Amino acid sequence: MVASVALLLPLVSAAPPATAGRPPARGSLQDDFAAAAAEYGVPRSVLLAVSYLQSRWDGHGGAPSVTGGYGPMHLTDARAALASAPHHSHGAEDPRGDASRPARHGADAGAVPAPSALPERLRTLERAARLTGLAPERLRTGTAANIRGGAALLAAAQRELGHPASADPGDWYGAVARYSGADDTATATTYANDVYDVIRAGERRVTDSGQVVVLPADPEVVPDRGQVAGLGLRAPASEGTECPRTVACEWIPAPYEEFGEGDYGNHDKAERPASQGIDYIVIHDTEATWDVTLKLVQDPRYVSWHYSLRSSDGHIAQHVPLKDVGWHAGNWYVNARSVGLEHEGFLVAPDAWYTEAMYRTSARLVRYLAKRYGVPLDRQHVLGHDNVPGPTAGTVRGMHTDPGPYWDWAHYFALLGRPFTPAAGPRADVVTIRPRYAAHQPLYTGCAKPAEACPPHGSGAVRLHTRPDENAPLVRDVGLRPGGEDSTTGVNDTGARASTGQKYAVAERRGGWTAIWYLGQKAWFADPRTRPAAVGSRDRVLTPREGLAEIPVYGRAYPEASAYPAGVPVQAVTPLPYRLSAGQRYVVGGRVPGEYYYAPSFDTSGHRVVRGREAYYEIQFGHRVAYVKEADVTVSPG
Missing domain, CATH: 3.40.80.10 (Peptidoglycan recognition protein-like)
Structure with missing residues (x-):
């Protein structure tokens, strides 16, 4: 219950907070928030801060969130947001990943619940439609309508809790906590505290529609936290958890x-x-x-x-x-x-x-x-x-x-x-991938149907080509396609994809393109100076030691055979179907021990941690990390 009474520490943010003296930007979205707040008697700062915590004021083109929430206010209509199987229940991956034991694939998730059985937190759009008289489709796709729906829900919660439609944002703490949809006091309080942190600090952001929305800071607001007691929520079983107080x-x-x-x-x-x-x-x-x-x-x-x-x-x-x-x-x-x-x-x-x-x-x-x-x-x-x-x-x-x-x-x-900020100049030998998420919208396919284009959407991944040309084939991943076929634009195809925050050694630059070493080959991504997709970095890199034309790459860092004691089966150190060739460089993630945890039975008395003398380096090799033996490489500054 500590979380239900503790004041949350503000999160570190890369963007400076809005200042109280800065006037709000004028634009239709800012006006939509003002109009909805006035119509339903909700303080504008409360409406803006709740929306920020749900969507950061983005509309997402009317597309639903992962839990079926729509628009800036995240009005939920989760009838269509029901998966047939959780991700550990499909595909060929053994989640345990220990080849010495039988594979453990997920069980059947069982029947998908009917819409009527879904909790209210996943059906708020229905209630917003009743309160506003607006059609559900308008609430899903119309930004102004969606904001009105959120304001109506907050106003209704305030009335039901017996509180007046006060102009003081601090008087809306209970309604904000209820908007979270949480069924326990700690979560509702945590959510409401986050909203009021946003109100105190202020925010300013360019949304996915290109509009600037501003919430001026109000550091003097004092929320009435005692209102959460009137929500009738349960106390969570928090004993035994290992979580921060915030x-x-x-x-x-x-x-x-x-x-x-x-x-x-x-x-x-x-x-x-x-x-x-x-x-x-x-x-x-x-x-x-x-x-x-x-x-x-x-x-x-x-x-x-x-x-x-x-x-x-x-x-x-x-x-x-x-x-x-x-x-x-x-x-x-x-x-x-x-x-x-x-x-x-x-x-x-x-x-x-x-x-x-x-x-x-x-x-x-x-x-x-x-x-x-x-x-x-x-x-x-x-x-x-x-x-x-x-x-x-x-x-x-x-x-x-x-x-x-x-x-x-x-x-x-x-x-x-x-x-992810620059640590070196634009011509550095190492880069950190960092496209502008909202504006960077590469084509993906296969979201709904095979080969069918996905709707445009922001992405943190850049696509990698064999030449500095958007029409050039994508680089190949021989692990995914042993026959040597090109990678694809499929949303689940990671063969030619570098993701935000990943670091790679630069192989070449040409015009507005940068080539990196990736899966044993040069891989090019568009990186124009006016719209860079990466920033300079300073990191250690490694390359095969002198005299080795190529070295193997591994998917796990297991000890050498001589390290295993009697009674513990030796685990094979088998390479992946890739090679790291002389002259190529890869960013070092750290030095790791050769180690294997032997845990074959329910009885833990036979469990052993096997450590070898041989060490490995983790590297950013493709979209996934990999390991190389320390003895095979030379490490140098990037």
């Missing part, structure tokens, strides 16, 4: 259960960090509703992860103690050294988007984990599931691709306090 977190444990005949689930006991260090935080997208996600992680025959985050309000549930190993990333080496975060979302729309509320609580959680375990806040250690390498050549094609090209890594790292 988020709402509850304990919903994943089961550790034995089935007999050596089978058990759905995670492994360990003693991290005493047994092994935690070096990675892996960002996932659930492809399931919140209720289905919780049902599955509590199924001993399913798989597991450490935390789930709810999209509508940023609520966090912890399932596995941080000392234990979840089965989530598809690579046992990464699983044994990582924490897995599943974000509620399902790609029901080609340009599904995530709420600011979830981005913010996720960033707070990651900052807490990084500080606790010394995890560097960079893209070689905060990985998407789509950046985790296949552990062996045979697993490369089955690896998952979430959270995908629509996750806003630039905004996420700004919230983490580590924005």
Whole structure:
């Protein structure tokens, strides 16, 4: 319950706050907020701040969020936002990723709930339609109508709580907390505190429609936090959670259960960090509703992860103690050294988007984990599931691709306090990928139907070609396509994609194009000076040591055979189907030990951590990270 009474610390932001003295920009969107606030008697700052926490004032062209929310006010109509299977239940990836044990694929998610069974937080558009008299389609696609719908919901909540339509923003704390849709006091309070942090600090932003919206700072506002007691919400089971004080977190444990005949689930006991260090935080997208996600992680025959985050309000549930190993990333080496975060979302729309509320609580959680375990806040250690390498050549094609090209890594790292800013000049030998998310809209296909173009949408990924020409073929990924076919524009095809925050060594520059070393080849992306897609960086790079024409690349950093004690089967150190050739350079993510966690049974007495003398370097090799042996390379400054 600490989170229900603690004042949240403001998140670090890359953008300066709006000042109280700056006049609001004039434009139709700013006017729409003013008109709706006046019509329903809601303070303008409250309406603007609630909208900012939901959508950052973006309209997304009428497309729904990952939980079926529409428009700047995120009015939810989740009837179409129901996935048939969560992402651990499909595809060829074994979430546990330990080839020494039978594969553990996800169980069936069961029947999809009927719309009438969905919670009210996923059906707010229906109520907004009743309150405003506007047609649901107008609320989904019309920006002004959507803002009116949000104002009507806030005004209705204020009336139902027995509070007057006060002009003082501080008097609307209870209505704001109810707008979150949270069913517990801690989450509702966390959400409302975030809204009032925005009001106090102010915000100014260019939206996805190109309009400037300004919320002047009001540092003197004093919210009436006592109003949350009148919402009649439950107290979450927070005892046992490992979360920062600045988020709402509850304990919903994943089961550790034995089935007999050596089978058990759905995670492994360990003693991290005493047994092994935690070096990675892996960002996932659930492809399931919140209720289905919780049902599955509590199924001993399913798989597991450490935390789930709810999209509508940023609520966090912890399932596995941080000392234990979840089965989530598809690579046992990464699983044994990582924490897995599943974000509620399902790609029901080609340009599904995530709420600011979830981005913010996720960033707070990651900052807490990084500080606790010394995890560097960079893209070689905060990985998407789509950046985790296949552990062996045979697993490369089955690896998952979430959270995908629509996750806003630039905004996420700004919230983490580590924005991707230039560390060197525009002609540096190393670059950090950083296109302008909203304006950068490469063509993707296959969102709804194979080969069909996805609607335009902002993306943090750049496309990589064989030549400095937009009509040139995309670079090849022999792991994904052993036959040598070109990569495609498919939304799930990571073969020719570099993502925001990833760092690469420059191979060549020509005109408005930059070539990087990528999967053993030169890969070109458009990088004009007037609209750069990358910034200069300073990082260590490695290359094959003198005398080696090429070296192997690995998907896991396992020890040499001589390191295994009696009774622990030797794990093969097998290369991926790639080669790193002399003259090529790759950015170093860090030096890592050769290590294997042997955990074959429910009885933990036989568990062992095997460490070898041979060390590896993690590198940014393609869209995914990879490993090379220290003995094979020479490391130098970038």
